[in-house]
Amino acid sequence: MTEPRFDAVVHAPTRLQICALLGAVDSVEFGTVRDELAISDSVLSKHVRVLEEAGYVTVKKATVASRQRTWLSLNRAGRTALEGHVLELRRLLAATGTMSG
Amino acid sequence: MESNEYGAAQALHDLDEGRAAAARRVVTPWWYHPLLGATIFVMVAGLSRGSTGLLVGLALVAQGLLFVLYRRLTGMWVNTFHIPGLKRTTVLTILFAYVLLAAGALLEHRVGVPYSLVVVGAGLAVAYVVYWRWIEQRLVQLWRA
Numbered sequence: 001m002t003e004p005r006f007d008a009v010v011h012a013p014t015r016l017q018i019c020a021l022l023g024a025v026d027s028v029e030f031g032t033v034r035d036e037l038a039i040s041d042s043v044l045s046k047h048v049r050v051l052e053e054a055g056y057v058t059v060k061k062a063t064v065a066s067r068q069r070t071w072l073s074l075n076r077a078g079r080t081a082l083e084g085h086v087l088e089l090r091r092l093l094a095a096t097g098t099m100s101g
Numbered sequence: 102m103e104s105n106e107y108g109a110a111q112a113l114h115d116l117d118e119g120r121a122a123a124a125r126r127v128v129t130p131w132w133y134h135p136l137l138g139a140t141i142f143v144m145v146a147g148l149s150r151g152s153t154g155l156l157v158g159l160a161l162v163a164q165g166l167l168f169v170l171y172r173r174l175t176g177m178w179v180n181t182f183h184i185p186g187l188k189r190t191t192v193l194t195i196l197f198a199y200v201l202l203a204a205g206a207l208l209e210h211r212v213g214v215p216y217s218l219v220v221v222g223a224g225l226a227v228a229y230v231v232y233w234r235w236i237e238q239r240l241v242q243l244w245r246a
Contacts, residue, residue: 011108
């Protein structure tokens with residue numbers, strides 16, 4: 001069972017959106033993530049590198065019909081970090097809701 | 102505390118947006134699964150008495166190409182084994198398909214009932230199309246929830 005845990009690497013808005021998309025499926029093509037988030041290649045590369053260095057994202061390159069495509073996937077550590085982070089966000093939100101209401 | 106509240110709410114909203122993006126992409130064109138169903142029919146019917154291995158080989162190659170096409174069309178790859186809430190259904194469906202296939206093979210090659218595998222192939226192809234239509238709808242529901 002995953003414990004609620006705030007993760008600063010995941011929490012950055014763009015990285016959170018990347019993780020949310022990758023977390024729903026097995027893998028997503030680099031261009032698809034870029035288009036869905038409406039960001040540039042360089043911005044996505046920068047955030048993917050951070051997630052890769054944290055050990056959360058696995059990057060695979062595949063050549064199909066002489067075109068190289070990059071596939072991104074959230075690995076087990078990444079899925080655990082995302083799950084813990086979501087639990088922590090919900091806990092924070094519930095706590096602030098209780099305090100204000 | 103205020104910024105935490107805003108941050109958490111906004112972050113959860115962004116997470117929902119990410120899942121909604123996956124939901125928008127997961128639905129394939131209407132012809133995709135019927136085509137894949139047709140390759141399943143050809144592959145299973147190709148195991149029938151009197152058929153050559155060529156049909157099975159061609160069906161496998163066609164399936165490989167359709168999987169590549171799926172990645173191109175959706176820009177992602179989904180394995181229902183890894184989707185919470187769909188793992189059990191996936192395992193049961195695959196088991197059911199193998200039992201049906203084994204029954205067809207037994208009837209045709211041991212008992213001698215002709216065209217059993219052709220009938221099983223047609224049944225599996227239709228079941229596959231219906232099953233994947235349901236899976237796609239289920240995934241959209243899960244990710245938009």
